[in-house]
Amino acid sequence: MRPMMIESQGFEPRCYALVPAAGVGARSGAALPKQYVSVAGCAMMAHTLDALLKVQRLTATLVVLAPDDAQFEAAVPGFQGERAWVARCGGASRAESVAQGLMELRARGAQPHDWVLVHDAARCLVRPEWVTGLIEACEADEVGGLLAMPVADTMKEEGEGAQGSRIARTLDRRHKWLAQTPQMFRLGLLQPALAGADASVTDEASAVEALGHQPLLVAAPLENFKLTWPADFELAERLLRSRA
Numbered sequence: 001m002r003p004m005m006i007e008s009q010g011f012e013p014r015c016y017a018l019v020p021a022a023g024v025g026a027r028s029g030a031a032l033p034k035q036y037v038s039v040a041g042c043a044m045m046a047h048t049l050d051a052l053l054k055v056q057r058l059t060a061t062l063v064v065l066a067p068d069d070a071q072f073e074a075a076v077p078g079f080q081g082e083r084a085w086v087a088r089c090g091g092a093s094r095a096e097s098v099a100q101g102l103m104e105l106r107a108r109g110a111q112p113h114d115w116v117l118v119h120d121a122a123r124c125l126v127r128p129e130w131v132t133g134l135i136e137a138c139e140a141d142e143v144g145g146l147l148a149m150p151v152a153d154t155m156k157e158e159g160e161g162a163q164g165s166r167i168a169r170t171l172d173r174r175h176k177w178l179a180q181t182p183q184m185f186r187l188g189l190l191q192p193a194l195a196g197a198d199a200s201v202t203d204e205a206s207a208v209e210a211l212g213h214q215p216l217l218v219a220a221p222l223e224n225f226k227l228t229w230p231a232d233f234e235l236a237e238r239l240l241r242s243r244a
Contacts, residue, residue, distance in 0.1 A: 011111070011113070013111075013113050013114050013115055013139070013186070014059040014110070014111075014114045014115070015057050015058050015059060015114070015115045015116075015117060015135055015139075015184075016058065016059055016060055016061070016062060016105055016110055016114060016115070016116050016117070016187075017052045017055070017058050017060070017061040017062065017116075017117045017118075017119055017131075017182065018061075018062050018064065018098060018101045018102070018105065018116050018117065018118045018119070019045075019048065019049065019052070019061065019062070019063045019064065019118075019119050019120075019121050020064045020090065020094050020097035020098050020101060020118070020120075020121070021035045021045060021063055021064060021065055021072075021090070021097075021121040022064055022065055022066040022069070022090020022091065022097045023035075023090075023094065023097075032071075033071070034122060034227065035121045035122065036071050036075045037233060039124060039227075039233055039236050039237050039240060040236070040237050040240035040241050040244070042076075043075040043076055044121070044122065044124045044227060044233075044236070045063075045075070045076055045121045045124065046075070046076045046078060046079070047124035047125070047240060048119070048120075048121050048122075048123065048124045048126060049061060049063065049076060049078075049079045049084075050078060051124075051126050051127060051128050051131070052119065052126075052128075052131065053079070053081070053083060053084065054128040055128045055131045055132055055135075056132075057131075057132055057135045058083065058117070058131075059083065059114075060082075060083045060084070060085050060108075061083060061084060061085065062085040062086070062087060062101055062104060062105060062108075063079070063085070063086050063087070063121075064087055064089060064090045064097045064098070064100060064101040064104070065086065065087070065088045065089075065090055066088065066090045067088045067089065067090065068088075069088055069090075072086065085104075085108065087100075087101065087104040089101070089103075089104055095194055095197055095201065095207075098118055098190075098194060098204065099191070099194045099195065102116065102187060102190060102191050102194070105187060106187070110187055111187070111188075112186065112187055112188025112191075113186055113187075113188060114186065114187050115135070115138070115139070115144070115184055115185070115186055115187070116184070116185060116186070116187050116190055117131065117134070117135070117181075117182035117183070117184045118181060118182060118183050118184075118185075118190075118204050119131075119181045119182040119183075120181045120226050122226045122227045122228065123180065123181055123224055123225065123226050123227075124227065124236060124240075125223050125224060125225065125236060125239055125240065126181075126182075126224055127224075130147060130220055130221075130224060131182055133218065134146070134147055134182055134184055134218050134220075135184065137216060137218045138184045138216055138218070141216050143185070143189070143208065143213045143214060143215050143216065144183075144184045144185035144186060144189070144208070144215055144216065145183075145184060145205075145215045145216025145217060145218050146179060146180065146181065146182065146183035146184065146203075146204075146205050146215055146216075146217065146218065147180040147181065147182060147183075147218050147219075147220035147224060148177040148178060148179050148180055148217045148218065148219070148220060149177060149178045149180065149219065149220055149221065149222055149224075150176070150177055150178075150219065151173045151176040151177060151178060152173075153173070154170060154173060155170065155171040155172075155173050155176065156168075156169075156170055156171065157169050157170075157171055177217055179203055179205060180220050180224050180225075180226075181203075181226075183203060183204040183205050183215075185204060185208055185215070189208060189211075189213075190204060190207070190208065192211075193207040193208045193210065193211050194207050196210065196211070197210065198210075223239065
């Protein structure tokens with residue numbers, strides 16, 4: 001299928017960041033939503049948003065929170081200004097929060113031909129130059145793309161029903177990549193892609209793939225990892241302090 005062309009109406013496309021942050025991050029083992037866990041002196045999400053606000057190519061960054069979120073302003077006091085947007089319209093899943101966020105962007109003036117960069121709040125080690133590199137790589141592309149890292153390790157598949165975790169087979173790692181974020185697509189493509197998504201869709205790129213498109217892979221380092229498990233927070237703490 002050829003990529004769906006979005007009518008630009010003669011206007012230069014703008015770029016918006018969208019950060020879904022309505023979840024609780026149960027796997028982190030924290031007593032509060034993981035986006036508010038302190039890492040290197042401030043809430044994890046504060047590092048994420050600080051990096052995005054430094055990307056000059058972004059018209060604005062929209063954070064999508066849970067409707068009952070009462071912690072954000074106190075936890076992330078530095079997220080302010082005309083390019084810092086907040087909406088308490090998050091859903092029960094990431095896909096729902098992103099979809100609601102896209103509707104909010106439309107309500108604030110974003111157009112179908114504008115780009116949306118969806119980024120995980122839990123990837124707090126992202127650097128502004130990586131985001132700028134993604135924009136530069138994708139802005140002339142018909143589909144869009146995402147930051148990702150080529151698989152370097154040998155990959156094993158676990159056997160079903162085996163006692164303990166045992167190898168069923170070794171997978172071919174050639175042409176395999178680990179998806180990261182941001183993931184950058186035009187609003188007019190991403191909105192219908194998510195509307196038609198099923199349980200097999202785990203990120204924005206897979207929703208776009210389900211429509212028959214092939215997003216661009218833009219290489220990024222391992223440092224852009226997602227904080228999920230307790231040990232991830234310890235590693236992020238060391239890396240962020242080493243930057244300072």
